[in-house]
Every structure is written in structure tokens, then in C-alpha cells.
Amino acid sequence: MAISTIAGIDFTQPAEIVARQLIGVTVLVNGVGGRIVETEAYDREDPASHAFSGPTERNASMFGPPAHAYVYRSYGIHWCLNFVCREEGHGAGVLIRALEPLAGLDEMRRRRDADDEWLLCSGPGKLCQALGVTRANNGMPLSQPPFELLPGSPGLEVVAGPRIGISKAMDVPWRFGLAGSRFVSRPFR
DNA sequence: CTTAGGATCGCCT
DNA sequence: GGCGATCCTAAGC
Numbered sequence: 001m002a003i004s005t006i007a008g009i010d011f012t013q014p015a016e017i018v019a020r021q022l023i024g025v026t027v028l029v030n031g032v033g034g035r036i037v038e039t040e041a042y043d044r045e046d047p048a049s050h051a052f053s054g055p056t057e058r059n060a061s062m063f064g065p066p067a068h069a070y071v072y073r074s075y076g077i078h079w080c081l082n083f084v085c086r087e088e089g090h091g092a093g094v095l096i097r098a099l100e101p102l103a104g105l106d107e108m109r110r111r112r113d114a115d116d117e118w119l120l121c122s123g124p125g126k127l128c129q130a131l132g133v134t135r136a137n138n139g140m141p142l143s144q145p146p147f148e149l150l151p152g153s154p155g156l157e158v159v160a161g162p163r164i165g166i167s168k169a170m171d172v173p174w175r176f177g178l179a180g181s182r183f184v185s186r187p188f189r
Numbered sequence: 190c191t192t193a194g195g196a197t198c199g200c201c202t
Numbered sequence: 203g204g205c206g207a208t209c210c211t212a213a214g215c
Contacts, residue, residue, distance in 0.1 A: 075208050076198030125208050
């Protein structure tokens with residue numbers, strides 16, 4: 001049977017629960033990555049979500065099994081990485097928005113053509129470029145290479161606020177961040 | 190510090 | 203034909 005609990009997180013829970021629990025978890029892709037400091041939750045009954053209008057070829061893996069990757073092309077240019085939640089067929093996920101770089105910094109700098117640590121993973125598109133995430137990773141299980149998830153330390157303070165870059169459901173506070181982290185894409189108010 | 194525009198492509202109306 | 207779950211650069215205040 002498929003693995004749906006990784007790094008102590010049960011991915012069959014609602015996306016907003018998983019999004020909060022993912023703060024502090026370390027994610028690696030081929031050994032390159034860092035600690036998650038910013039996430040956003042998207043659910044099926046959510047006008048801002050890709051899943052809202054039902055399954056399409058693009059969002060198919062969002063309706064696949066939980067604890068798998070959903071990677072999509074944003075603005076025709078960037079890749080964005082999501083972790084699928086709930087049961088197969090539901091259509092929910094968590095967008096990984098920012099990491100605190102911990103492993104493979106030189107690799108990230110080369111891929112991103114940037115030196116400053118904070119510029120490597122401070123946004124969903126940047127993070128995918130830094131970790132080398134592309135469409136090839138779409139639908140892959142998070143429990144197996146190239147992915148690796150490591151539990152975070154318990155008791156981290158998590159802050160919440162409205163999601164970024166959307167034009168619907170702007171009042172839903174489903175953006176989560178590690179309190180005080182300087183590696184988030186934008187400060188929390 | 191805030192805002193505006195361009196790059197670029199797959200999906201939806 | 204329009205518009206993004208973005209990013210970067212440039213210009214304005």
C-alpha cells in the first residue's frame with residue numbers, strides 16, 4: 001500500500017493542517033534543499049485553487065494519491081512544487097513557497113546564478129530552480145528518491161496570513177510561515 | 190519603499 | 203483571446 005505519512009506528517013489531513021505542520025520540515029531533492037519556512041494551502045472547494053474547476057491534464061496529479069508531488073508551470077516560465085493532500089481523487093495540496101537553504105548551496109547558486117543565500121529559495125519559482133524541480137518530478141512519491149523529507153523540531157512558532165498572488169478568496173488566511181524567519185518570500189504582517 | 194511592465198505558455202471562456 | 207498559486211528590472215515618490 002502507498003505511504004501517506006512521511007516525516008511524521010499525515011498527508012491525508014486537510015491541506016491547511018498539513019501546510020501548518022510542514023513548517024520546519026526539511027525537504028531535499030537529490031540531496032539539495034533546506035527547511036520549509038513558508039507554505040500555502042489549496043483545497044478542492046477553493047476558488048483560488050487549480051483543483052476548483054475539476055481535474056484537467058495539468059492538475060491531474062493533484063487528484064492523485066497523497067504524499068506525492070504536483071508540479072505545474074507558472075506564467076509559462078517557472079515551475080512550482082506542491083505536496084498532494086487528502087485521499088486520492090479529492091484535489092488538495094500545499095504549495096511550497098520558501099526554504100531556508102541548508103544542503104547543496106553551491107549547486108543552488110549555480111542553478112540560480114545568485115550568491116545571496118536569501119535569494120536562492122525565497123519564492124515558489126526560485127525554490128524549484130534551486131532544487132532542480134521540473135515537470136519530470138510531477139506525480140512522484142515524496143517517500144522515495146529523488147525526494148527526501150526529514151522531520152522538523154517540535155514547538156516552532158507558526159504565523160498565518162492571506163495567500164500571495166491570487167485574485168480570489170483573498171480573505172482566507174492559508175499562508176503559513178516560520179515566525180521571524182528571514183527566508184520567507186515576503187514578510188508576514 | 191511602491192508600482193509597472195515584460196517574458197512566455199498552457200489552460201479556460 | 204485572456205489570464206494566471208512568478209520573477210526580475212526599472213522607474214517613480
